[in-house]
Amino acid sequence: MARAIxxxxxxxxxxxxxxxxxxxxxxxxxxxxVPNPVVGxxxxxxxxxxxxxxxxxxxxxxxxxxxxxxxxxxxxxxxxHGFLLDPAPDPFAYRHxxxxxxxxxxxxxxxxxYGWTGIQKQPFNTIVQLRARTRERRxxxxxxxxxxxxxxxxTGDVHQELTQASTTQMLGIDGAWHSGAFALSLWESxxxxxxxxxxxxxxxxxxxxxxxxVGSHDSASAAFGLGSLGPNDLYLNLGTxxxxxxxxxxxxxSDEARSANFSNERAVDGTVRFLKNIPGLWVPNRLHxxxxxxxxxxxxxxxxxxxxxxxxxxxxxxxxxPHSMAEAVAALSPRIPETAExxxxxxxxxxxxxxxxxxxxxxxxxxxxxxxxxVSGGGSRSRALCQAVADATGLQVVAGPVEATLYGNVAVxxxxxxxxxxxxxxxxxxxxxxxxxxxxxxx
Numbered sequence: 183m184a185r186a187i188x189x190x191x192x193x194x195x196x197x198x199x200x201x202x203x204x205x206x207x208x209x210x211x212x213x214x215x216v217p218n219p220v221v222g223x224x225x226x227x228x229x230x231x232x233x234x235x236x237x238x239x240x241x242x243x244x245x246x247x248x249x250x251x252x253x254x255x256x257x258x259x260x261x262x263h264g265f266l267l268d269p270a271p272d273p274f275a276y277r278h279x280x281x282x283x284x285x286x287x288x289x290x291x292x293x294x295x296y297g298w299t300g301i302q303k304q305p306f307n308t309i310v311q312l313r314a315r316t317r318e319r320r321x322x323x324x325x326x327x328x329x330x331x332x333x334x335x336x337t338g339d340v341h342q343e344l345t346q347a348s349t350t351q352m353l354g355i356d357g358a359w360h361s362g363a364f365a366l367s368l369w370e371s372x373x374x375x376x377x378x379x380x381x382x383x384x385x386x387x388x389x390x391x392x393x394x395x396v397g398s399h400d401s402a403s404a405a406f407g408l409g410s411l412g413p414n415d416l417y418l419n420l421g422t423x424x425x426x427x428x429x430x431x432x433x434x435x436s437d438e439a440r441s442a443n444f445s446n447e448r449a450v451d452g453t454v455r456f457l458k459n460i461p462g463l464w465v466p467n468r469l470h471x472x473x474x475x476x477x478x479x480x481x482x483x484x485x486x487x488x489x490x491x492x493x494x495x496x497x498x499x500x501x502x503x504p505h506s507m508a509e510a511v512a513a514l515s516p517r518i519p520e521t522a523e524x525x526x527x528x529x530x531x532x533x534x535x536x537x538x539x540x541x542x543x544x545x546x547x548x549x550x551x552x553x554x555x556x557v558s559g560g561g562s563r564s565r566a567l568c569q570a571v572a573d574a575t576g577l578q579v580v581a582g583p584v585e586a587t588l589y590g591n592v593a594v595x596x597x598x599x600x601x602x603x604x605x606x607x608x609x610x611x612x613x614x615x616x617x618x619x620x621x622x623x624x625x
Contacts, residue, residue: 184601185250187213187391188591189241190400191234191258191328193276194218194422194467198241199585200248201592203601208615210588213244221272224503225279228272229328231264231335238332245391253383253595255396256329257403257587259423260349260447261308264331265323266340273328274315276306277503284314291366293440298360300433300446301351304459305502308350312369324371329398336393337384341377343395345402348448355433355446379450380594380605396594397450400587401425401457404558406450406605407583407590409612414553416541416577419586420561422464424533426540427457428548442543450594451605456548458540461496463561466529468507475522480564486526492517493532530570538574554578558586565621572621582618589615 186201188210197215201208216237222228238256245252264273274281285305288295292303301307308327326334327346334340347353352367354360359373379402383392397403404419411417411429419425433446433454447455463479470479477485494514504510511528512518519525545552555577561567562581572579583589593608602608 184599185245185248185252186592186595186599187241187245187252187254188396188588188595189238189254189256190587190591191237191256192218192400192422193259196234196237198237198244199588199592200244201588203596206611206614208589208592208596208611210585210592212585212588214240220275224505227275227278229262229275231270231272234328235332235335238336242336242386242388242391246388249390251390253392253394253599255394255591255595256332257396257398257400257591258328260327260346260399260401261306261311263308263311263325263327265321265325266334267321267323270335273331274311276311278311278314279503280314280318281305281310282499282502284310284317287313288366295351295363295366296440297435298354298363299351300355300435301348302443302445302459309352309363309367312367316368322370324374325369326374327398330395333384333393333395336386339384340374341395342374343398344376344378344448344452345397345399345450347376348446349399355435357448357452378452380598383598394595394598396591399447402448402450402455403590403594404587405429405455405590406593406609407586407588407612408556408558409615410609411556414551416544416552416555418537418555418557418571420462420557420559420567422462422467424460424462424537424559424561425457426460426537426544427455428544428550428552430454430456430548434548436547438547442547444544444547450590456544458544460533460536460540461501462533465496465501465507465511466533469511469525469529472506472508473522473525480566482522482526483530483564483566485523486530486566487521487523488527490519490524490527491531492528493535494528496532496536530566534567534570534574537571541575541577552577554580557581558583560584568619568621569624572623573625576623579621580618581621583616
């Protein structure tokens with residue numbers, strides 16, 4: 183067996199890709215990518231279960247059409263989940279307004295929760311979502327975060343993969359479910375068993391295609407997909423949300439880490455991704471849409487006016503789910519942009535300022551002297567963004583691969599297939615599988 187199919191579910195779009203081992207390199211090709219529709223309204227947003235499940239089944243059918251044994255691995259964003267109910271309701275979207283409202287009810291317990299789980303306070307964490315569902319008197323049932331929920335729908339297997347479990351704010355720092363956190367969720371169902379990535383292959387309705395649990399949190403697959411990361415390396419996955427962090431052997435749950443709102447999420451190999459969520463391309467993408475520009479987001483950022491200096495707080499609550507991103511940004515800006523180039527400068531400088539602040543914070547909290555930032559995701563295509571990060575941080579920025587999530591997904595599948603001997607061997611294989619581009623500080 184030497185074919186792996188990565189299903190990568192994103193909040194904006196979903197895709198699947200086919201990968202092979204060719205001359206000691208992993209080669210990945212995206213087969214299909216389509217938008218991920220939000221169903222319902224802005225006041226009650228959900229994900230379409232029939233669409234997501236149908237897309238995974240389509241990827242399995244694609245594998246079946248190849249006429250050779252293959253595996254499929256599913257990754258997605260974190261925290262959102264489905265309930266083991268029949269009929270199954272559409273999963274709530276993490277930006278649902280009820281989650282922001284419910285976050286305040288957990289405030290008295292946040293210090294305790296951080297000590298238990300090492301996970302940052304966020305309105306979209308699964309624990310907050312479950313409390314919101316309890317307030318709404320939803321039918322109580324066991325739940326699974328999306329990739330494992332879709333695996334259950336297709337195979338009937340009920341387990342929760344560790345990297346996704348760690349996004350819920352309910353996994354203890356010992357790597358097991360925490361009973362106290364489950365009690366605070368108010369949800370009256372027992373936790374399902376945990377499992378590591380790269381385990382057994384699960385049967386599907388295709389004789390030639392099996393499902394494999396990969397690092398099912400997309401940012402965990404992205405971090406693994408970068409290949410070897412050293413103690414002086416930061417990683418930055420620049421997507422709709424951006425993830426900045428480093429790898430640690432054990433969780434770091436100091437007061438400084440909690441105050442700076444850092445998370446301890448699990449890596450593919452069970453170690454810790456010490457990280458911070460940054461709003462990422464959410465603001466630039468929505469601004470680009472509101473302005474109705476014909477060029478790509480990357481081309482627009484390249485044309486940013488260097489003489490126009492202003493920034494906004496990209497963490498501001500008004501940017502979380504605005505009716506108009508342009509109006510929300512203008513309300514926060516000390517200067518109102520008048521041209522597309524000035525809007526680009528505002529978007530670029532604001533995002534880079536947030537990244538640079540997070541870089542300084544992670545260095546201070548961990549006590550590490552970082553030397554470079556490995557950048558992946560759609561934002562790594564932007565030369566303007568990568569250069570601006572290098573200038574703002576003084577660190578070397580190494581961009582690529584763009585598709586780190588896909589590389590990390592399929593590399594774990596090759597381990598599960600037995601073609602690659604271990605996760606360490608897979609990491610070394612990844613090092614030789616793609617080309618990167620470096621940016622040095624020019625200021």
